[in-house]
Amino acid sequence: MVTIIPVLREVTEANSLLAAALRDRFARQRVLVLDVIASPGAGKTTLLEQTIARLQGELRLSVIEGDPTTSIDAERVVAAGVPAVQINTGGGCHLEAHMIQVALGQLDVAESDVMIIENVGNLLCPTGWDLGEDAKVVVASLPEGDDKPLKYPMAFATARGLVINKIDLEPYIPARAAVLRENALKINPDLAVFEVSCLTGQGLDAWLDWIRALLAEKRGGAA
Amino acid sequence: MHEMTVTQNLLNMALEHAQGRRVAAIHLRVGRLSPIVPGSVQVYFDFLSRDTLAEGAELRFEMQPIEITCQNCGRPVDTPDLPGESAQAAMVGAFSAGCACGSRNLRVTGGVSFEMVSIEVAE
Numbered sequence: 001m002v003t004i005i006p007v008l009r010e011v012t013e014a015n016s017l018l019a020a021a022l023r024d025r026f027a028r029q030r031v032l033v034l035d036v037i038a039s040p041g042a043g044k045t046t047l048l049e050q051t052i053a054r055l056q057g058e059l060r061l062s063v064i065e066g067d068p069t070t071s072i073d074a075e076r077v078v079a080a081g082v083p084a085v086q087i088n089t090g091g092g093c094h095l096e097a098h099m100i101q102v103a104l105g106q107l108d109v110a111e112s113d114v115m116i117i118e119n120v121g122n123l124l125c126p127t128g129w130d131l132g133e134d135a136k137v138v139v140a141s142l143p144e145g146d147d148k149p150l151k152y153p154m155a156f157a158t159a160r161g162l163v164i165n166k167i168d169l170e171p172y173i174p175a176r177a178a179v180l181r182e183n184a185l186k187i188n189p190d191l192a193v194f195e196v197s198c199l200t201g202q203g204l205d206a207w208l209d210w211i212r213a214l215l216a217e218k219r220g221g222a223a
Numbered sequence: 224m225h226e227m228t229v230t231q232n233l234l235n236m237a238l239e240h241a242q243g244r245r246v247a248a249i250h251l252r253v254g255r256l257s258p259i260v261p262g263s264v265q266v267y268f269d270f271l272s273r274d275t276l277a278e279g280a281e282l283r284f285e286m287q288p289i290e291i292t293c294q295n296c297g298r299p300v301d302t303p304d305l306p307g308e309s310a311q312a313a314m315v316g317a318f319s320a321g322c323a324c325g326s327r328n329l330r331v332t333g334g335v336s337f338e339m340v341s342i343e344v345a346e
Contacts, residue, residue, distance in 0.1 A: 001346045002247055005240050007339040011233050011251070093225055125225055128258035128335075150315050154256060157314075157331050187318050189328045 015129055018097035022132025025109075032114045032215040035095075035131050037155055038139035040121030043165040045073045046198040047139055047207075048116060052080040054208055055114075059215070062112040064103045066095040066120045073118065083107055094125035097132060113215060123152040134218060135160035138184075142166045143173055146180035149187050156187040161194070163207060168197035226263035229337070230271055233264070237277050237342050244344040246277040254287045254334040255310035285340070290333025291317050295326030310334070 010016060026033050038044045045065075052061055063084040065073040074086035085103040087095060095117065109115055117133065119126040127136070138159040140148045143166055149156045156162065162184050167177050177195050184191055192210055196203035237249050253259055261284045272278045289310055291300040300322050304313035314331065321327040 002343050003244075003346055004341050004343050006341045007236065007240050008341075009236060009339055011229060011236065011337045011339055014232060125258050151311075153311050153314050153318070154258075154331075154335075186327065187315070 012129070015097045018101060019130035019132040022097055022100060022104075026115075026132060026134070027218075029110045030219055031109050031112050032211070032218050033117065033131075033133045034114070034161075034211070034214075035117045035119055035126070035133035035136045036139060037119045037123065037126045037136055037159070038121060038141075039123050039144060042121070042139045042141040042144065043198050044118050044121070044139050045076055047163060047165065047196075048077055048118060049080045050198045050201065050204055051116070051208065051211070052077065052082050054204060055211070056081055059113040059212075060111060062107055062109060062115045064095075064100060064107065064115065064117045066099070066118060068092070068120065083112075089120055093120060093122050094129055095119050095131060096129050100131050114211060123148070123155045127154045127158045135214060137161040137163060139163045139165055140180060140184075142175045142177055142180065143169055144175075146175040146177070147183060148180065149183040153187045156184050156191065159188065159191060161192045161207075161210060164193065164195045165198055167195045168200050168202065225258070226260060227267045227271075229259060230264050230267035233339065234268065234271050234275065234277055236339055237280070238275060240342050241276060241344045244276065244346060246280040246342055247345050248281040248283060248343040249277070250283045250285065250340040250342070252285045252287050252336075252338045252340050254336045255289045255304055256314060256331060256334045257337045259337045280342075287334050287336070289314055289317075289331065291329050292332040293322035293324060293326050294328040294330055296322060296324040298322065298324070300329055 036044050061082045063077045065086045069088050071086040074084040077084040085106045087099050136159045138155050164177050181193050194207040237246050289302045289304050291302050300317050302313055302317040
């Protein structure tokens with residue numbers, strides 16, 4: 001005899017439950033948490049370095065770095081002057097909430113105003129896993145093509161911010177920042193879009209103001 | 224490539240609900256926009272379920288359609304999404320066309336999760 005047993009549970013519910021617990025923790029600690037998602041080479045770590053350099057002395061930052069292997073990124077961030085923990089995922093294509101929980105054992109988040117998680121370079125898988133963050137941020141560099149939002153729509157649909165990086169290269173390549181922006185806003189009209197060059201520093205002020213505003217919004221809500 | 228760990232979760236969940244009985248079938252609902260590839264889940268399941276009470280269980284995948292809702296009028300937006308074709312392309316098509324009310328402010332409201340609906344156990 002065959003019996004049907006109803007389950008009705010999300011298969012990845014362990015991640016969702018843990019992410020919810022992390023979100024509670026970050027709310028109590030009044031820390032703004034950003035999950036940065038991009039293709040490899042889009043400039044995530046350089047954006048972090050620039051952000052750290054410009055917010056130093058104003059906000060306390062910390063970083064969790066996700067990469068398949070090496071601690072190169074964490075070393076770069078530590079050299080920039082903030083505490084960082086490297087997670088090596090091996091063959092893993094994205095970070096999961098339990099990895100963040102382990103990393104927090106080596107990072108005193110209560111001492112931070114803003115914690116930035118740099119996800120594994122991948123525009124597909126990281127969109128499906130909640131890490132307890134306040135916002136996902138996509139970094140898309142212009143040389144990758146201005147059609148990125150059409151090819152990886154879920155990354156743009158689930159993000160709150162988009163940093164278009166390497167705009168200093170626009171004169172030399174066919175891709176256009178305005179087209180990338182338009183394609184991204186088609187998928188997500190609420191996206192906050194920043195056109196920047198992490199090499200020249202162009203456009204970074206608006207990005208920093210957005211981080212300040214998100215932090216104020218979070219702390220205003222918690223007060 | 225993340226399907227192996229997801230499949231291990233799935234197997235554990237099924238065995239937990241089976242409470243020592245043999246699992247004959249597992250009914251799964253996969254959002255068309257979820258980052259899960261059913262074919263990969265099947266391959267890993269066949270491997271991971273060996274020597275467990277779920278070995279040989281039939282995986283039944285029910286594809287959950289994309290659901291896109293207009294943020295202006297609140298109505299669902301028609302999203303032609305054909306099996307075998309890219310769900311992402313269907314999503315981009317719907318967002319490009321906009322809602323019948325004229326708004327382009329749309330949001331994905333369904334078709335992103337991966338759920339276990341039920342299991343069948345042999346008594």
